[in-house]
Amino acid sequence: MDKxxxxxxxxxxxxFTKSSCCLCYAVQILFRDLRVQxxxxEIDNDPDCREIEKALLRLGCSTAVPAVFVGGKLVGSTNEVMSLHLSGxxxxxxxPYQSILY
Incomplete structure (x- = not known):
């Protein structure tokens, strides 16, 4: 979990994503559309993939990926991110993380 x-x-x-995850891609695009880089x-490229997945689930992610952190705090997975977005x-x-030049 420290990692x-x-x-x-x-x-x-x-x-945190996996290269084959379409919801991960959708969340990435959402953030880029909101001018955040x-x-x-991509945890499937990490030798500790299984441990990272377990740690993300222990932290409270409903699914291991995508797992979104803002300012070092867990926001959640796709459902939580989309709910936050739709509610404004x-x-x-x-x-604080948006780019004016993006």
Whole structure:
């Protein structure tokens, strides 16, 4: 779990994904459309993939990927991110990480 916490705190917006996950891709596109350049960790390319998945589930993710962290705090998976976006709560959360030049 230490590795996940360290990785999730590297940048303002961090997304744990798998390369074959279409929902992961959709979440990445959403953040890019909102002018945020997230740090992406494709865990299927990490030798500790299984441990990372277990740690993400222990932290409270409904599914291991995508797992979105903002400011080092777990936001959640696709359902949580989309719910925040539809309610208008996502943009204020990510505002400090938006790029004006993006």
């Amino acid at each position: 996940v916490m360290r990785m999730s705190s590297e940048k303002g917006v961090v997304i 997230p740090t992406i960790h 709560s996502l943009v204020p959360l990510i505002k």
